[in-house]
Amino acid sequence: MAGPEPEAGPAAGPEPDDEPGAGLAVEPSYDPAAPAPLNVDRTPTGNADVDAQLDRLADADHLATDGHVEVYEDVHRGLRDALTALDARPGPPAPPSTYGPRS
Numbered sequence: 001m002a003g004p005e006p007e008a009g010p011a012a013g014p015e016p017d018d019e020p021g022a023g024l025a026v027e028p029s030y031d032p033a034a035p036a037p038l039n040v041d042r043t044p045t046g047n048a049d050v051d052a053q054l055d056r057l058a059d060a061d062h063l064a065t066d067g068h069v070e071v072y073e074d075v076h077r078g079l080r081d082a083l084t085a086l087d088a089r090p091g092p093p094a095p096p097s098t099y100g101p102r103s
Contacts, residue, residue, distance in 0.1 A: 056074065
């Protein structure tokens with residue numbers, strides 16, 4: 001003779017650790033409006049002042065669009081100053097003129 005069947009307890013759901021993906025890091029959701037680096041390659045120019053300004057453009061990669069203007073204006077000002085400094089430097093002496101009075 002069979003004994004009484006055990007009573008069914010409350011329906012047990014899966015334990016939290018038994019759920020698929022439990023304990024895994026949750027990836028942040030994709031936000032198309034979030035700042036994203038453009039990953040534009042910058043070729044060094046050989047001029048330290050100009051290269052520093054071009055490197056400064058990477059700062060815009062981490063800012064929202066409304067923050068880009070400040071970076072761009074700063075870079076523009078720096079490039080203008082670098083070019084002005086190039087014009088102010090004395091260059092090599094001019095070659096002697098080959099167009100002179102002939103005898």
